[in-house]
Amino acid sequence: MTIIVIVAAVILLAALAAGLLRGGRGRGRGRGLRRRFGPEYDLALARHEGDAKAAEKELTERLRRHGDVKIQPLTGESRERYVASWNGVQEEFVDAPARAVADAESLLAQLVRDRGYPADPYDEQVAALSVHHAYSVRGYRQVHAAAGRAREGRAATEELREAVVGARGLFDELIDERPRGRSHASDRHRTGVPWAGARGRHEATKGGTP
Known part of the structure; x- marks a missing residue:
């Protein structure tokens, strides 16, 4: 026992x-x-x-x-073209916020594909981005949702502005090849015209001051 x-x-x-x-x-x-x-x-x-x-x-x-997505490099020419296009989106927002958000979503989706992430569907793009850009992928969701609501006429201008600002975080990371989680607040000049400038011109058209 x-x-x-x-x-x-x-x-x-x-x-x-x-x-x-x-x-x-x-x-x-x-x-x-x-x-x-x-x-x-x-x-x-x-x-x-x-x-x-x-x-x-x-x-x-x-x-x-x-986890093993092979990130494709951007040529200098391609990077400059994307930066110019994004600056154009910000300028476009002054007169056509809804169209600017749609263009921001389209531009970001193309950049995501060019960097080697899944071409589609959207959910797979987000899943892949969340692995490599967990701290900024929210901006992709935000601009995607805002663009959908804008097409239905249900999005306020401030919501659209916040969507473009949020999407820019991911745009900056994909353009600059920076590590995930890095702050973008001090580096906005890297993509050309600061967002505050575009917003200031938008306010000026309404009688405000930049």
Whole structure:
């Protein structure tokens, strides 16, 4: 009986140790995913109603599908063309906000494809971008949603402006090949005319001052 009790205790302790080890690995994997995906982790968690295991499974699957995307370089000429086009979108916003948002979405979608991300569908583009640009992919969702509402005549001018501003964060990263999560606030001059200038001219047309 003593031997049986000892053997049972050893088996129980081994099972407990294995469970603790698996739990530790799971927590470590969760922390790694949270660090990598940042706000995307929180979005996945909300989408799965707080189920961390389901959220982490989704994010792990995104990594499996898109972690090895081969990012294509842009030529200097191509980069300059994109920058000029984006500046044109900002100027266009002064007189035609809805059209400017549609053009911003189209331009960003083309840039996403040129950098080597999935050509379509939109959901796959977002999933791939979330792996490599987790802190700025929200801008792509924002401009996509705003453009859709603008086509239906349901978007206010301020919403459209915020969508273009949000999309610019991802645009800057894709153009400058900067690492994910880097701040863009101090680097707006890199894409030419600052947004504040375009907004200032918009206010001036309404009798305000830049």
